[in-house]
Amino acid sequence: MRTDTPAPPFLDVLTVQDLMVGFPARGPLFSRRTLKAVNGVSLHVAPGETLGLVGESGCGKSTLVRTILGINKPTAGTVAVGGRNLAGLLNGRRRQERARMQMVFQDPSSSLDPRMTVHEIVAEPLRINGQYTAAAVNALLEQVGLTEAMGSRRPSEFSGGQRQRVGIARALALKPELLILDEPVSALDVSVQAQVINLLQDLQAGLGLSYLFIAHDLSVVRQISHRVAVMYMGRIVETGPVADVFTNPQHPYTQALLSAAPVADPSAAATRQRIVLRGDLPDAANLPSGCAFRTRCPIATDACAAVVPHLLPPVPTQADFPVRPAHQSACLLVHA
Amino acid sequence: MTQQLLPTDPTVLPATSERDSPQGDQQGKARRRPAAGRRKRPGASPAFVAGCMMLGLVLLLAAGGALLPGYDPFGQDLSAAMRKPFTDPDHLLGTDSLGRDMLSRLSLASFVTLGIALAVVILNAVIGTGLGMAAGYFGGRLDSAITTLADVNLAMPVVLLLIAVAAVTGPSATVTIVTLGLTYWVGYARVSRNLARSLRNRDFVLAPLTQGGGHGWVIRKHILPNVFSQILIIAATDIATIILIESSLEYLGLGVQPPVPSWGSMIFEGQKYLGTNPWLAVLPGIVMFLTVAGAQFTSQRFTAEGTTGALLRKGRTA
Numbered sequence: 141m142r143t144d145t146p147a148p149p150f151l152d153v154l155t156v157q158d159l160m161v162g163f164p165a166r167g168p169l170f171s172r173r174t175l176k177a178v179n180g181v182s183l184h185v186a187p188g189e190t191l192g193l194v195g196e197s198g199c200g201k202s203t204l205v206r207t208i209l210g211i212n213k214p215t216a217g218t219v220a221v222g223g224r225n226l227a228g229l230l231n232g233r234r235r236q237e238r239a240r241m242q243m244v245f246q247d248p249s250s251s252l253d254p255r256m257t258v259h260e261i262v263a264e265p266l267r268i269n270g271q272y273t274a275a276a277v278n279a280l281l282e283q284v285g286l287t288e289a290m291g292s293r294r295p296s297e298f299s300g301g302q303r304q305r306v307g308i309a310r311a312l313a314l315k316p317e318l319l320i321l322d323e324p325v326s327a328l329d330v331s332v333q334a335q336v337i338n339l340l341q342d343l344q345a346g347l348g349l350s351y352l353f354i355a356h357d358l359s360v361v362r363q364i365s366h367r368v369a370v371m372y373m374g375r376i377v378e379t380g381p382v383a384d385v386f387t388n389p390q391h392p393y394t395q396a397l398l399s400a401a402p403v404a405d406p407s408a409a410a411t412r413q414r415i416v417l418r419g420d421l422p423d424a425a426n427l428p429s430g431c432a433f434r435t436r437c438p439i440a441t442d443a444c445a446a447v448v449p450h451l452l453p454p455v456p457t458q459a460d461f462p463v464r465p466a467h468q469s470a471c472l473l474v475h476a
Numbered sequence: 477m478t479q480q481l482l483p484t485d486p487t488v489l490p491a492t493s494e495r496d497s498p499q500g501d502q503q504g505k506a507r508r509r510p511a512a513g514r515r516k517r518p519g520a521s522p523a524f525v526a527g528c529m530m531l532g533l534v535l536l537l538a539a540g541g542a543l544l545p546g547y548d549p550f551g552q553d554l555s556a557a558m559r560k561p562f563t564d565p566d567h568l569l570g571t572d573s574l575g576r577d578m579l580s581r582l583s584l585a586s587f588v589t590l591g592i593a594l595a596v597v598i599l600n601a602v603i604g605t606g607l608g609m610a611a612g613y614f615g616g617r618l619d620s621a622i623t624t625l626a627d628v629n630l631a632m633p634v635v636l637l638l639i640a641v642a643a644v645t646g647p648s649a650t651v652t653i654v655t656l657g658l659t660y661w662v663g664y665a666r667v668s669r670n671l672a673r674s675l676r677n678r679d680f681v682l683a684p685l686t687q688g689g690g691h692g693w694v695i696r697k698h699i700l701p702n703v704f705s706q707i708l709i710i711a712a713t714d715i716a717t718i719i720l721i722e723s724s725l726e727y728l729g730l731g732v733q734p735p736v737p738s739w740g741s742m743i744f745e746g747q748k749y750l751g752t753n754p755w756l757a758v759l760p761g762i763v764m765f766l767t768v769a770g771a772q773f774t775s776q777r778f779t780a781e782g783t784t785g786a787l788l789r790k791g792r793t794a
Contacts, residue, residue, distance in 0.1 A: 206682075209685075209686045210685075210686070211682060211685060211686070235688045236688075238686070238688070239687065239688055241686075242686065242687065243682075243683065243686050245679040245682075245683065246679075247679065250678055250679045250680065251678075251679030251680050251682075251683060252680055253680040253698055255701055255702065264683075264684055264687070264689075264697070265684070265687035265688070265689075268684060268687055268688050268689040268693060269687075269688055310683065310687075313687075314687060314688075
């Protein structure tokens, strides 16, 4: 768990405000509905900071990332890089600003073109932007712990961890300030995971990078993140400093999520209380009224069906666990 | 080395044969050759060898005929008309009704017919691949428009169309090339559309988009190279079909005009003398048969090797 706090931000590297992304979906008969994959998400990443984004599959993480990178178009809300709203920029300028964020993909075997050599793969972003030199590519390979000689091989000749290093080298090519890491280690063996995580932390310390780290493995998120945001059905239900969220989760969904994570110590595992969620994720094209989590929530009341809860700072009266203002959650019952 | 010993991703390697698939890895290790890069290809089948020889013979005839002594496809000599093959040392394959040397005419006809067929196939491949990649990559309305265009194209009676065009412009090789070139591209479009569709959401296609690359860059650098091998396979199988269609059009008189020979027109001229000298029609028929059968035999190797299967598997793992 990280206790160091990054330098106070002058301007956030990435600011997302009330982002909504909808896709047209087919309703009953000929009607049309909108599938709200991202439903009003706000988040920000400060320079040198790691924000961990947690949520189960289908909660909108990938759509959120693709929208931040401009592959999907938002239906509402803004994405700002370094305080500058991307929507207001001309195409060329927007591309330039967007290059300040780079993406590391989940599965390195599908994110690297099998026909290209590693050198060509890392060179591609430089070529696109007319900055290619062989020396620059070799320096990038070295930066992620690969050698110049490996550049002439193809991705199929590398192990999963090495492939992911290639993916990281490509993402670093344009000297970004923020890396968006989409489950960068979930496709890797545990022993290799640690190496890649260490590499990421070294790079962050050396280059002052910010990370938006997306994962469903809570122990990895806990290790690398300064702050965490928990996502459920296109909304952020809880966010705060990593220590606060992990030791004192407020939202019932976060509590269930943490109780489901395996614990290494068997005696601790035996005594702790598990919250088992019942039912499946609701249909994203037909979300429940009010709080989207109420259909699976162990403590839901009638009021939860009526009101959509917003992210709010904690109520100051909780005495035994002082909750800091940065630790926000979106649950009516927490704030009742 | 590692490539050979690790259970490799079957989608990345050019598939050699079904036996080399990962589930056969246990026994496969011992059988595989140690040297990397020298992957075992299936032994050349007799059909493949025969096909190569047939094609080689025709290509030799088309390319080398003009170098033969006594090459003269147009010179008439009525006193030496209608010679049968192997009866006159001056005319090895005999002469036609006007006394023109059959070997020379066959050679020129092969050159003309193969040239037209090649031009048609290239035109088809370029149009089909371009439209197909655009449809598959961009999707949406463009996709439906191009798919509709392909359906309309399939419903078009090509022979009637060509007769209509030739009636307006007069028959010529150019008219044949353009008409066939604009009508037989649907196969290329269909394959490249589906491949582009499966590739467009893969991460290695998305990556350059997030790094400032445009769609043109992605199509050139990632979609086209992955589609190209498939297009070559279709082209190899298609060329036989095009030769047959082209020859039937030539037979109908819609193509290169006399005195320039083509296989189809030679057969048409020869059939008038089937009773007296059947060789006039049979010889171009044999050359055509050798070409088409040779092309089919050789191209079967590409399809039987399962390259299509490998690419489809690759698409599915995405």
